[in-house]
Amino acid sequence: MNVLVIGGGGREHAICWSLLKSPRIGKLYCAPGNAGIAQIAKCVDISATDIDNIVRFAEKNVDLVVVAPDNPLALGLVNELESAGIRAFGPRKEAAIIESSKVFAKELMTKYGIPTARYEVFTNSIEAKAYIRDKGTPAVIKADGLAFGKGVFVASNIGSADNAINLIMHEKKFGESGSRIIIEEFMTGPEVTVLAFTDGKTIVPMLSSQDYKRAYTGDLGANTGGMGAFCPSPYYSEEIADTCMEKIFRPTIDAMRIEGRMFKGVIYFGLMLTQQGPRVVEYNARFGDPETQPILSLLKTDLLDIFEAIVDERLDKIAIEWKYGSACCVVMASGGYPERFGKGYEITGLDQVPGDITVFHAGTARSEDSFVTNGGRVLGITATGNSLAIAAARAYVGVRFIDFYLAHYRSDIGHIIG
Numbered sequence: 455m456n457v458l459v460i461g462g463g464g465r466e467h468a469i470c471w472s473l474l475k476s477p478r479i480g481k482l483y484c485a486p487g488n489a490g491i492a493q494i495a496k497c498v499d500i501s502a503t504d505i506d507n508i509v510r511f512a513e514k515n516v517d518l519v520v521v522a523p524d525n526p527l528a529l530g531l532v533n534e535l536e537s538a539g540i541r542a543f544g545p546r547k548e549a550a551i552i553e554s555s556k557v558f559a560k561e562l563m564t565k566y567g568i569p570t571a572r573y574e575v576f577t578n579s580i581e582a583k584a585y586i587r588d589k590g591t592p593a594v595i596k597a598d599g600l601a602f603g604k605g606v607f608v609a610s611n612i613g614s615a616d617n618a619i620n621l622i623m624h625e626k627k628f629g630e631s632g633s634r635i636i637i638e639e640f641m642t643g644p645e646v647t648v649l650a651f652t653d654g655k656t657i658v659p660m661l662s663s664q665d666y667k668r669a670y671t672g673d674l675g676a677n678t679g680g681m682g683a684f685c686p687s688p689y690y691s692e693e694i695a696d697t698c699m700e701k702i703f704r705p706t707i708d709a710m711r712i713e714g715r716m717f718k719g720v721i722y723f724g725l726m727l728t729q730q731g732p733r734v735v736e737y738n739a740r741f742g743d744p745e746t747q748p749i750l751s752l753l754k755t756d757l758l759d760i761f762e763a764i765v766d767e768r769l770d771k772i773a774i775e776w777k778y779g780s781a782c783c784v785v786m787a788s789g790g791y792p793e794r795f796g797k798g799y800e801i802t803g804l805d806q807v808p809g810d811i812t813v814f815h816a817g818t819a820r821s822e823d824s825f826v827t828n829g830g831r832v833l834g835i836t837a838t839g840n841s842l843a844i845a846a847a848r849a850y851v852g853v854r855f856i857d858f859y860l861a862h863y864r865s866d867i868g869h870i871i872g
């Protein structure tokens with residue numbers, strides 16, 4: 455079976471790497487891919503949001519398209535592929551809205567009684583500021599639409615709340631994503647991410663995970679797309695898993711089906727384990743990055759079988775199994791990320807990394823004989839082990855072999871946060 459994966463980051467490298475283990479995989483393509491993906495799949499020079507060209511390429515070359523990033527999902531790539539008669543893995547546009555509109559997600563949770571932070575929606579900044587003065591801080595301020603994971607501000611005082619509101623609504627830091635904002639109650643507790651496979655009727659959670667959103671060691675600095683992740687989370691007990699299934703996971707996919715927005719693909723639950731029980735912080739309509747790198751490192755079942763079972767709506771017919779142990783991914787990023795950073799610096803040491811450590815490429819390109827940096831997040835060094843401590847130590851062994859100008863990484867990935 456010939457497959458095209460859409461996207462070009464560490465998550466897509468891990469998806470390609472996992473698909474290649476399937477005995478049924480034929481030609482594997484990735485658009486646009488990156489230099490690491492190019493070592494294992496044929497990269498096609500089409501951007502992830504160039505819907506027309508993706509459909510045209512897929513019609514000629516593949517049997518299945520796997521859409522990984524949020525943007526093409528929100529733009530309706532899966533709908534377009536299906537209209538052209540091409541099998542596609544990922545939610546349709548009307549289901550991907552669970553990520554692309556936070557207002558939609560909050561209204562869904564309210565309507566179906568799914569636990570989340572209390573909130574109000576504002577399209578007027580004066581009213582938003584008055585509301586914060588009334589309710590007090592800390593308050594959480596979020597742009598409605600997609601904002602590369604950076605549209606959320608936790609304001610500890612009125613001044614920073616006003617700044618966040620101005621940045622989103624007046625300076626339009628996230629473009630039209632900022633014409634509506636949500637102000638949420640501030641919740642506390644450990645954060646756990648659960649990705650789940652779903653065909654819209656059956657939902658099968660993957661191993662729980664934790665990611666590190668802040669740029670620097672000790673949870674300092676700006677929010678990023680994610681500086682590392684591990685799985686499973688020690689906070690996620692069987693009892694909590696049962697509660698999440700009953701109060702959050704099932705109700706969410708049932709709600710989407712009832713709303714005529716059947717969700718097929720991977721759904722991402724960002725959860726906070728509060729004193730009152732688990733609550734939803736956010737939904738994403740896709741695999742997380744970098745959570746996918748450690749999670750797929752522990753997947754035993756053939757990923758292609760899972761994707762097909764989801765597309766064909768027979769997820770209840772297959773068993774999904776995981777390897778014993780833990781996995782950990784340490785992201786090596788460009789100096790300056792998530793703000794300004796340079797590109798084109800040579801990456802050394804990749805060929806010396808021991809074979810049991812997997813280096814997923816996120817932002818890399820090829821320059822003559824070497825790999826060079828080509829993005830904010832450059833590499834995800836991933837290892838497994840019988841315990842989290844072993845997996846993390848092994849990932850850091852990999853990190854020590856690799857270097858590039860101004861490389862930066864957190865030294866506390868795998869330390870429990872929460």
Ligand code: AMP
Pocket residue numbers: 571594603606608638639640641642645667724735736
């Ligand atoms: P999000 O992009 O919605 O996941 O938000 C990014 C991060 O902001 C989350 O991972 C949390 O750490 C934090 N956050 C978001 N919403 C809340 C909330 N209501 N209370 C406390 N922290 C939050």
Ligand code: GLY
Pocket residue numbers: 603665679680738741742743744745
């Ligand atoms: N690591 C967070 C995300 O993928 O949204």
